[in-house]
Amino acid sequence: MDLHRHDHDHDHDHDHSHSHGAHRHQGGGCGCHHTGQDASAVVDQQSAQIQGRYQYLLHIPALDCANEEAQIRHGLTDMAGVQRLQFDTPAGRLRVHASEDVLAQVLEQLKRMGLPGKPLAESTAQPAAATRSAWAGLPKLLLALTAAATSELVHWFEWGPSWLAAAFALVAIVLSGLSTYRKGWQALRYGNLSINGLMSIAVTGAVLIGQWPEAAMVMTLYVLGEWIEARTLASARSAIGKLVALVPEMAECQDALGQWQSVPVKNVEAGQTLRVKPGQRIPLDGDISKGQGSVNQAAITGESEPVAVAEGDPVLAGALNGESTLQIRVSRTADDTLLAKILRRVEEAQHSQAPTQTLIERFSRIYTPAVAALAVVMALLPPLLGWGSWLEWCYRALVLLVIACPCALVISTPVTLMSGITRAARMGVMVKGGRYLEDARHLQQLALDKTGTITAGQPEVQQLDILSERYSEAQIHRWAWQMASASSHPVSQAITTALSPAGSGAHAEVTQLSGQGLQSQLEDEQGQPVSLYLVKPQFAQQRGLLSVQQQQQVEQYYADGCSVSLLITDHEALLLCSVRDPLKPGSADAIRQLHELGITTLMLTGDNARVAAAIAEQAGVRQVEADCLPDDKWQRIKALAQQAPIGMVGDGINDAPALAEAQVGFAMGKGGTDIAVETADVALMDDDLRKLPRFIRLSRFTFRVLQQNLVLAIGIKLLFVVLAALGMTSLWMAVFADVGASLLVIANGLRVLRYPS
Structure with a gap:
């Protein structure tokens, strides 16, 4: 048995993936990675201890309906050591938060319930065998269908004695229904009215009232429907498999002697050099160290055209190399690449529940017992009142029992949301949960940061003006370089680049001044300490450090659209440094599309009002609020949220509070800080703002499909409840409708995967 456990005492998840035996990790990261061809190889082999709990990720092939989920909850929730259960029902996965020593008991209990599971690494080690075993049951099922059809024909055309029809029916039930009976009995033991339990009762009842052919047809049609449903769901379960398949298992890595060796990608460390030939996939994130050409990153970022790259340019794992050989210095190991993060987020998103999903599950917990109780009343009350025979009303009650399972209703939501999340990932948009995919359709306002969000985030220094004669120009430039190089802010990076010839010494140890800049203490040429600040002009003005002439100079730069x-x-x-940050090529188009969707836009920026107004005019943003500190942005989002649902788009540390406060926070995933990406609910992988309106359209389309599924599922159920009460339907028609409704909502939900980008 493959068991993956992590003994970290952290309050976050680690993505350690393995394809071999048991592993135990203590302290920090393990440095082991896996990049197999199966989707589950990266996103499924995760377990970690969080706040003293261990997580075990299990694969349960029979888990594809809310009733199996309820059955498992009944069986595991009260087990000693089990603390929490997380279900990914469409993918047949269960994450158990438990004590370290309960996994064996959990697996044994699942087996007793007729829902055997395995630690996911073991279950995914042989995917081909699993596929063969699924197809292996088809001949037996077809034989059962033949026996059931023969029973119906013998009964209908009176081709023989009644016992002959019963014999063929019994053969059909035994061939197809033993597993259903076993799972149904286990569910009923735990007080759970699962579909297997309901079908078992209905078939047994039909046999007891002499309806042998119909009992056989109900069981075989039900099992056939389950088989077809499982095959259909498989496409949803493997929807992100194409993303995982982008990453090769082996990479050409340069060893210490300069020789090229083929090594597993999981063993490559940051700083090593890889060689990628034309037509090959890039194994890991990194920077081009030698060569130039083009790479196609469409599968990761959603960019439609290949990107030209040269020495120093970053490239992503999974990108397709174009026409020339590239050497790449690795910047991130296998479990930390952008693609790995996307896969990890998709898995986490599938475990989270959207509001509609929660509501439907609550409804189903009331609906099934209510319909079952109605079936009992239907079987007893009319005959007691003399409105018909016991046989007639018992038959109608059995039909109603078949209709009572809400599988189609419950599965309609997760399969649709999972398809939407996966489609977003293929578009280059990483969503952290179905809630945010659903919430995005409500947005009426969108606040955007300026630098790195609306603008390119790659400003260039226009002018460097020395304002003091106390220190040499070289000394001033060196101080500015030391402080700017310690920050990841785009303006600081621009200053670092402009002053690189003067750069020397270590990066300064800086303190962030919230929304104002940086503070540090460095030494002058005589070794004396000097307190220094790399800040906005307002900070200097408040201290009275700018002359009238210098203030006029600052105002002139602002009028030219430069930051200072x-x-x-x-x-x-x-x-004094003047810096200009050009507008992103797609920003104006994105803002226009947002307005067409009925969403008002607002720029929140810490920059000067005149610079912000100039950028807003170029981009088409209708409202501007400048000179905003992080707390100002947070307060503004909080106030606007009282008026209408609002989203926030940002890329920096100073945007994190506002991103967290917004109903949906959007981060620039490529150029944004890790804090912004972690805080946000949605990340745009290539920083193209045009993905915002695309994502909101996807959200609205996903919800329309979700509504269609709910109408289909509820409508079919209600129709057959009425038909059953009127005696206008049969058992096999009811089971056909139940399975058909499930297949319809699954197929309709999968349409979201084909939503045009």
């Missing part, structure tokens, strides 16, 4: 940063001491201004 100042290097100052406690006593004087040393350096």
Whole structure:
């Protein structure tokens, strides 16, 4: 048995994936990775301890309906050591939060319930065998169908004695229904009215009232429907498999002697050099160290055209190399690549529940017992009142029992949302849960940060003005470089690039001044400590450090659409930097599309009002609020949320509070900070704002499909409840309708996977 456990005492998940025996990890990351061809190989082999709990990820092939989920809850919730259960029903997965020593008991209990499971690494080690075993049951099922049809024909055309029809029916029931009876009995033992239990009661009841051919047809049609449903769901379960298949298992890696060796991708460390030939997939995230050409990153970021790359440019794992050989210095190991994060988020999203899904599950817990109780009343009350025979009303009650299972209703929501999340991932949009996919359709307002969101986030220094004669120009430039190089802010990076010839010494240890800039203490040429600030002009103005002439100079740069940063001491201004950040090519188009969708836009930026207004005019943003500190953005989002649902788009640390406060937070996944990406609910993988309106359209389309599924499922159920009460339907028609409704909602939900990008 493959058991994966992680003994970390952290409050977050680690993605450690393995394809071999039991592993135990202590402290930090293990550095082991897996990049197999099966989707589950990366996203499924995860278990971790969170706040003293262990997680065990199990694969339960029979888990594809809310009734099996309820049965498992009944059987495991009260088990000693089990603390929490997380279900991914469409994927047949269960995550058990439990004590370290209860896995064996959990597996044994699942087996007793007729729902055997395995630790996922073991169950996915032989996917081909699982496929063969699924097809292996088809001949037996076809034989059962033949026997059931023969029983119906013998009965209908009176081709023989009644016992002959009963004999063929019994053969059909035994061939197809033993598993259903076993699972149904286990469910009833736990007080759960599962579909297997209901079908078992209906078939047994039909036999007891002498309806042998119909009992056989009900059982075989039900099992056939389950088989078809499982095959249909398989396409949803493997929807992200194409993403995983993008990553090769082996990579050409340069060893210490400069020789190229083929090694498993999971063993490659950051800093090593890989060689990728034309037409090959890039194994890991990194930067081009030698060569130039183009790479196709469409499967990861959704970019429709290949991207030209040269030395120093970043590339992503899974991207397809174009026409030339590239050497790549690895920046992220296998479990930390952008693609691995997408897969991890998709898995986590599938475990989360959207509001509609929660509501439907609550409804189903009331619906099934209510219909079952109505069936009992139908079987007893009319005959007692003399409205018909016991046989007639018992038959109608059995039909109603078949209709009582809400599988189609419950499965309609997760399969649709899972398809939407997977489609978004293929578009280059990472969604952290079905809730956010559903909530995005409600958005009426969207606030956007400026730098790195609306603008390219790659500003260039336009002018460097020395303002003091106390220190040499070289000294001032070196200080500015030391401080700017310690920050990841785009403006700081632009200053670092502009001053790189003057750069020397270690990066400064800086303190963030919330929304204002950086503070540090460095030494001058005589070794004396100097308190320095790389800040916005407002900070210097508040301290009275700018002359009238210098303030006019700042205003002129603002009028030209430039941002301004100042290097100052406690006593004087040393350096004035003017920086221009151009608009992203797709920003204006994205804002226009958002307006067409009826969404109002607002720019929230810490930049100067005149610079912000100039950028907003170019982009088409209708409202601007400038000079915003992080708390100002948070307060503004909080206030606007009282008026209408609002989303926030940002990329920096200072955007994190506002991203968390918004109903849906969007982060720039490619150029954004890790804090922004972690805080946000949705990440745009290639930082193209045009993905925002596409995602909102996908959200609205997904909800329309979800509504269609609910109408289909509820409508078919209600229709057959009425027909059963009027005696206008039969048992086999009811089971055909139940299975057919499930297949319809699954097929309709899978349409979301084909939504045009």
